Amino acid sequence: MQPELKIKIEQRENLLNRVRKMLISALHLNASPEELDPETTLFATGLALDSVDAVVIIVELEAEFNISISEEESMLALRTINSLVDLVLIKMKENETV
């Protein structure tokens, strides 16, 4: 495997696991990290979260990853666990370039 892909996969796995653990801890989910598939939707179906949970997720993500998330960004990111990871990756890259 090319080193570039290896790094990408390791980074993605690492962030995915951190986001899963954050969700379990912040929302008191009765599940293990492996039981939260990356494409699990957050609202209605999937984890069936509500608007209060949405605020909790954003606050926890900002604290865990030292990032700042706007309302518009959160609307697009609060769809699946994977979309949260995508947002964290973008924000971390932004922080690196600043």
Add this chain to the structure above:
Amino acid sequence: MKLSKESEIGYHAIRSGVAFSEDPDLLCLQIKGDSALDVLDKICPCDIFLQNGQMKHTLLLDDNGIPFADIYVCMEDFNTYILGYCKNADTLIEWINFRANTIEDYAIIDLMKTHFCINLDGPYSWELASEVFGSDILSLPYLSMLETNDFIVFRGGRTGEYGYHFLVPKPQKNSWLEKVKSQGAAYKIKQADKTALSQCALENFFFDLYKEGSYGLSPMELQLQWRLSTQKNEYPGASAIKNIKKTGWNQRMVCFISPEELNPNDKITYEGIEIGQVLSIGYSPIRGDYVGKALLIKPYWHSGLDGFYVNNVPVKTISAPSITNLSLKVSPYRNSYHTRKESI
């Protein structure tokens, strides 16, 4: 394959306005009697904590833990319902009766023998639905149902947009359809065929029993663990699921995009090594490329990766859903189809 002109018209109506469709594949069973909830509890892998009018998305599994039905379970006034997709209703009824053989005081009614399903999908389907079927529709949250003297409505859908399944008595089918079409004219309503609905489901990563569901994959491989309870131990397929969780799984279905047309079963490679296969694929008119579902082995099973090929075509994994649904920006409290250009 790109959508036919007819399918594309229906597709755009789903994505930007309202589309109606007839759904001959949808099945709806009503389970009546004092033990109706016990029956659901016995056969479903999810927890059956249903409030009145609530729907819950789950699966039915065979003894190997493989899904053979993609269903909602619902409850209204102590009647329970199974709404969804399975090979056929008679086989499902037989399976339920076999599994619930120790339970008495229940009866299963196949509602599709007496009813017909009309679907309304689209970011403004709520508005037309409330005009045709009554304003109570507006107060229906996602995953809830309502039974009236004239129809039963389930708010679900598989397009990522607002979606409603209306079950109307067969003798009234044509009058309801005419009403939908005539009042829908103000919404430029179009009919969506199976291909259009299937493409929308694919773009939003909804499970398709007839596509990826035909590969004999487990809920873990399909990323459908959320349809199963993490606490429940007794249901058909439970021991197989427990075993898979214990031993782990090495492949997972992911969303991907391709600039060119590919086919189901095409092999996906990285540096010449096979890492998976295409399960389903379709052209996305909104994106302008092909969206698909692929089964990839660990550790290539993540989104956001590229460098993968199908023959010489580069493919890239992405997070689902592959599009941003207009329904996310449309609110029944603030918006209207008739003022959409000013308000969205």
